[in-house]
Amino acid sequence: MPSPLTISLDAMGGDAGPEMVIPGAAVALKRRPDLRFILYGQSEAVEPLLARYPDLVAASRFVHCEISVRMDDKPSQALRLGRWKSSMWRCVQAVRDGEADVAVSAGNTGALMAMSKFCLRTLPDIDRPAIAAMWPTLRGESVVLDVGATIGSDAKMLVHFAVMGAAMARALFGLERPTVGLLNIGAEEVKGVEEVREAGHILRAIDHPNFEYYGFVEGDDLGKGTVDVVVTEGFSGNIALKTAEGTARQLAEYLRSAMTRTLSAKIGYFFARSAFARLREKMDPRKVNGGLFLGLNGLVVKSHGGTDSEGFAAAIELGRDMVLGSLTSKIANDLEYTLGSMRKQFAEQTAAQAQTA
Amino acid sequence: MPSPLTISLDAMGGDAGPEMVIPGAAVALKRRPDLRFILYGQSEAVEPLLARYPDLVAASRFVHCEISVRMDDKPSQALRLGRWKSSMWRCVQAVRDGEADVAVSAGNTGALMAMSKFCLRTLPDIDRPAIAAMWPTLRGESVVLDVGATIGSDAKMLVHFAVMGAAMARALFGLERPTVGLLNIGAEEVKGVEEVREAGHILRAIDHPNFEYYGFVEGDDLGKGTVDVVVTEGFSGNIALKTAEGTARQLAEYLRSAMTRTLSAKIGYFFARSAFARLREKMDPRKVNGGLFLGLNGLVVKSHGGTDSEGFAAAIELGRDMVLGSLTSKIANDLEYTLGSMRKQFAEQTAAQAQTA
Structure with missing residues (x-):
């Protein structure tokens, strides 16, 4: 450095x-x-x-x-x-x-x-880098990736995103073992795409020392801050990010229009102006500007x-x-551990299959 | 009836x-x-x-x-x-x-x-029904589908969603020729998945008398109300819907906390209470409750x-x-027209290929 x-x-x-x-x-x-x-x-x-x-x-x-x-x-x-x-x-x-x-x-x-x-x-074993964004939540901030660099990701890519996103959360929030969730949908008949389910199995089996795999999360968990890191492929990640930005702008517009409509509302606005300033600061998209290229x-x-x-x-x-x-070295170390663990899982599976065969 | x-x-x-x-x-x-x-x-x-x-x-x-x-x-x-x-x-x-x-x-x-x-x-030619939701926007309301019944859709399914969603917008908003957009991501290097691009080509070629194909829209166009109907497959549609709900709750919580923090904010809240009531009504998720099964x-x-x-x-x-x-008959008629038009397109393509061969 x-x-x-x-x-x-x-x-x-x-x-x-x-x-x-x-x-x-x-x-x-x-x-x-x-x-x-x-x-x-x-x-x-x-x-x-x-x-x-x-x-x-x-x-x-x-x-x-x-x-x-x-x-x-x-x-x-x-x-x-x-x-x-x-x-x-x-x-x-x-x-x-x-x-x-x-x-x-x-x-x-x-x-x-x-x-x-x-x-x-790209780093060894990484085919496509991801873009990680900071997401303001009710609990503080979360890392969300990928928000648009990849379209469609297989299970292995999602696992890599989880590892890299967790390293970012450690570097950024000073957490020892951040929680990681996979973005999924809760419709009862489906419970998500195959890749997401498979990534969940792998993450559960790895049991990484540097992050805790939480399980699936849904779109409304993003704003709640249910987990420190939300992992998804880039198409849905980009749509989620832009939808949240659009919704925030929409509600700010509703608020502005409600507060300027009557004299009484304007008086209210005057008294509450420091509260509104605080709200504006809280919602300020500039404060979380910056996507990080990971991988x-x-x-x-x-x-x-x-x-x-x-x-x-x-x-x-x-x-x-x-x-x-020290994000770069954290990512390198955590990916190496992950790769070793995935190889071990694979070897054990192969051995078990050989025995039953 | x-x-x-x-x-x-x-x-x-x-x-x-x-x-x-x-x-x-x-x-x-x-x-x-x-x-x-x-x-x-x-x-x-x-x-x-x-x-x-x-x-x-x-x-x-x-x-x-x-x-x-x-x-x-x-x-x-x-x-x-x-x-x-x-x-x-x-x-x-x-x-x-x-x-x-x-x-x-x-x-x-x-x-x-x-x-x-x-x-x-299901209706003839429809493999999987979709769930359509009403989405409050700055311009009024839009129809968004699918919000979770299907995961992954091919181009043909997206075209069917467009036709059915447009019929719903006609039945609901009394529009003669609602606008329809395909949800996509704008990252320059990719411009969306193959199915979405292909669906766009088909919709452009059909030039349906009962709706106008607008082109691609992004996540932030949902809240803006850029088009009357937004079409996407169920995984990203469900994530968009839940993300918007989560963001709305998050901002309502920020607002509540800002308005109760100081005496002056509380006084402001008192004066502006009818404006807040209006805002609450505007944001009331119950008003747009109800997903329609289409197909x-x-x-x-x-x-x-x-x-x-x-x-x-x-x-x-x-x-x-x-x-x-009369949603049911609108959908049946519009699907029939679409099917005929897609068959004609296919026949023309085949004829053109036969000539060049």
Whole structure:
């Protein structure tokens, strides 16, 4: 790990690009003055903005990159045009080369995932990395993965997600043995897909020392915070995440409209304004901004493309917390244990089958 | 259609059974005095309760059934023990026999679906029925299906869901040509599963006179009400539904806690109490209680098992609206058109392939 803790930033990523990234880095630096940054981007766009934040200039190194990946580039397109030289690629490469501890980009998800896979490579036994999100709950926060990097996962992939998500919960929440649930549906006639059931059997049998397998959870357990880590494949995970975001916005709109409708409601709003401010803070999606790519040889945080500097600062701090929590080594160790345990299970099953045969 | 409109009720279904169903029927009757009921249940449990509602007695016929399906019976168990004779079976059978226009039960979903399939049979070309739910949105309400009856659907099934959901939106909202979207994920690298993409191609090519295919929608479009009908397979649909319910409860809890924390917030709450009442009403899950089984030779409404009499009355009214909207014949006609159009598409493709070969 480079010392001090160093974060590489794709200054061109996000809907607003450097105008959001640079102030965001400044906000994060103010809160965490020990951070150091490497900024990748086009000098004409970045340097004038950077000049406004002398503290950030002092804590950063800027690297000019001619190419920027656009928000609507296809991953293949982005790789073809931007490999080796775009700000996004260089930002990830800094992690590979040991110059930075974690890369943060608000750029296009598909391109960032493609470049991260190509540049950092996946961990042994991991075919497809996952995106893990932080989910605010009634109990605090949970880790939810995958929220959109994979579509359809077999049992083995779900087990890997469980192991990696649990390592993230340990690194992030300081829990010794977080609880892990598999997202499923409770309709009596079905009780979920085969892969989910099989993943449940494997997780039960592994009985991992570093997390506790809780069993199945349903969609409404996400908000309750029934478990610390919720595991699902990317299609339903992405739909759950976006549905929750949509529902939150919908209810905020109902509330706003109810509170501005009558004079009496407006007076009520005036008296309760600090309570509303507290509620807004609680519901602020920027506070949990940042999806983590799990399963790579290195840490990459994907910030929401439409976030503002506050949200981007939260994504930077998420990356920082993962580095300080030694997430990479936790994942490597926990996966190794899992792999050994799965091999042992398989050998025992084979032996038992040989005996009965 | 029997005249007057007749609804068969499983008086034993739901967590509270007759104590919720009978008052629920009374509430519905008060609002819709033209309704008639056939009540199926155990006389010892139902008749004393029924006696409290003379108007309901006058509008009902009661049929004693010895057997009740329990909330935790497995579908196979329920069928074995309750076929031909349980209150749930008899309630569905009344629809088959033309004695009732629609059956309503708050009993266990799996058992009700198994009995409905066995008793009513599926429509031609429909393999598996779907459960459609009403979804409150910023624009009003949408129909969402399937929310849990099927796991994994091929393109053809998704097309059928689209046709049936659109028929429901026509019957319910009085729209001439409702919009239909396929639930998908927007991650750039993937753009959804193969079945969803294929269903999109088919729907685009059919260009159905009775609905407009909008394209893909994402989880956050549910709350926005971007389309009138959202189509997905049952696993992700159930997760979306439960996630939205969970998020709504979570935010209501945040709000409650913020409004009771300080004196000033309490004063604000006092002034704004009518606004809060309005908000509560807007968020009341009982108002949209009732999932409709689609794809059967007859109408069955599944009420939430844990609802109260208000919620059960809403499920009854949903059933009534479907009868008045001629849902069954709309679905039959629209499916026939769809089938013809899909056959034509297939024939054209085959001819084109034969020419190029």
